[in-house]
Amino acid sequence: ATFGTLSSRLTDTFKNLRTKGKLSAADVDGTVREIRRALLEADVSLDVVKDFTGKVRERALGDEVNRALNPAQQVVQIVNEELVEVLGGDQRRLQFAKNPPTVIMLAGLQGAGKTTLAGKLAKWLKGQGHTPLLVACDLQRPNAVTQLGVVAEQAGVAIFAPEPGNGVGNPVKVAKQGVAEARAKQYDFVIIDTAGRLGVDAEMMQQASDIRKATNPDEVLFVIDSLIGQDAVATAQAFQEGVDFTGVVLTKLDGDQRGGAALSIRGVTGRPILFASTGEGLDDFEQFHPDRMASRILDLGDILTLIEQAQSAFDEDEAKKVAEKIAKDEFTLDDFLGQMQQLRGAGSIKKMMGMLPGMGKMKDQLENFDEREIIRTEAIIQSMTQDERKNPKILNGSRRLRIAKGSGMTVTDVNSLVQRFEQAAKMMKTVARGGMPQIPGMGPV
Ligand code: GDP
Secondary structure (H helix, E strand, O other), rough: OOOHHHHHHHHHHHHHHOOOOOOOOOHHHHHHHHHHHHHOOOOHHHHHHHHHHHHHHHHOOOOHHHHHOOOOHHHHHHHHHHHHHHOOOOOOOOOOOOOEEEEEEEEEOOOOHHHHHHHHHHHHHHHHOOOEEEEEEOOOOOOOOHHHHHHHHHHHEEEEEHHHHOOOOOOHHHHHHHHHHHOOOOOOOOEEEEEEOOOOOOHHHHHHHHHHHHHOEEEEEEEHHHHHHHHHHHHHHHHHHOOOEEEEEOOOOOOOOHHHHHHHHHHHHHOOOOEOOOOOOOOOEOOOHHHHHHHHHHHOOHHHHHHHHHHHEEEEEHHHHHHHHHHHHOOOOOHHHHHHHHHHHHOOOHHHOOOOOOOOHHHHHHHHHOOHHHHHHHHHHOOOHHHHOOOOOHHOHHHHHHHHHHHOHHHHHHHHHHHHHHHHHHHHHHHOHHHHHHHEOOOOO
């Protein structure tokens, strides 16, 4: 789960709070102390922690909490809002050049995930109708150019690289030639992969800075491994001084990271996080939304990302049809099954389920969730009549028993499926109408 430990520490803190009516100053101080401890343990930079807890404390002792119907919930809301701020406030989108190509340069330590990211970014842009060109300027690491070639092929995009055998070439020159090539052949995006080192060093920084000067990029993205913990701040500062990036990409957010890098980087560098990388595959990539990330950390669920990912796993016509059906209240069990079957292809059901509200606590169940679940669901739905699939409300006790027998499942399985279907349909309807779904146990936030 995203920021597993931090997330469970914070939700535990709030659980204790939630049983209280009015909050005393001592309650607030206790909560703030817990939050402070959780953040420090997550390797968040001390300055950021001080600033954060100071703001939360001041607001939590203020009028908005005093007047609130449910003071504890109001405190959670305040922490949520302050987390959004720390993560960058509003989402910052990629800047496009007025005159294409838009040039994006990637910088970061070796192993941060730059080359992989180049492929992810290219595939994502291509999916939006753009024509990205990857430019291989990591001429230091022996395999880097080949690796970028592999990634380009996977993404189905073009690559510009020095001729083989010419690998000791000049990366600044290659970068310049790459941009010229894009202009000549009308590629509308250029993504420049640069060399990294295991630690920050002057030569690498100079090279990155020279490439920046030579290509005048619209975005310089600092790629940082979110697992690096306390080193995050020093590394980010070194790159800020050395190349002065315009935005940040957090990688390996799928790992069991503590969250320190994500929560510190904005406060320390003043630069926004644009993207998050969440796995080794080219599709494990998302735009970074501070508000959604905050709700994931607080286990308030991340319905919007969930839906976007579901949509990208479906073909578009299908998604449109489903949306229409939901709006008209015509979403059936057959549609539900169809969706599950499509998700199977996406291979990321666990990840998607993890974004549902309250799922942080259901890790064990998630671990057990697998293909068999889909097969069971299939069996149950296929044992239903057309009428039952269209209108599950008619499923009385004897029908449920018949379906259980027909599918080799228990009545409890059938009940649980119908219940899940009803929850999903309800949730999707709320979202389709532009609302936020209710968060279990907390009421609407
Ligand atoms: P570079 O040296 O900065 O170009 O880093 P690479 O792109 O070669 O990535 C280094 C390693 O991290 C590779 O094994 C990648 O497959 C892996 N990697 C990159 N991004 C992610 C991510 O978001 N999650 C996980 N789990 N692995 C990643």
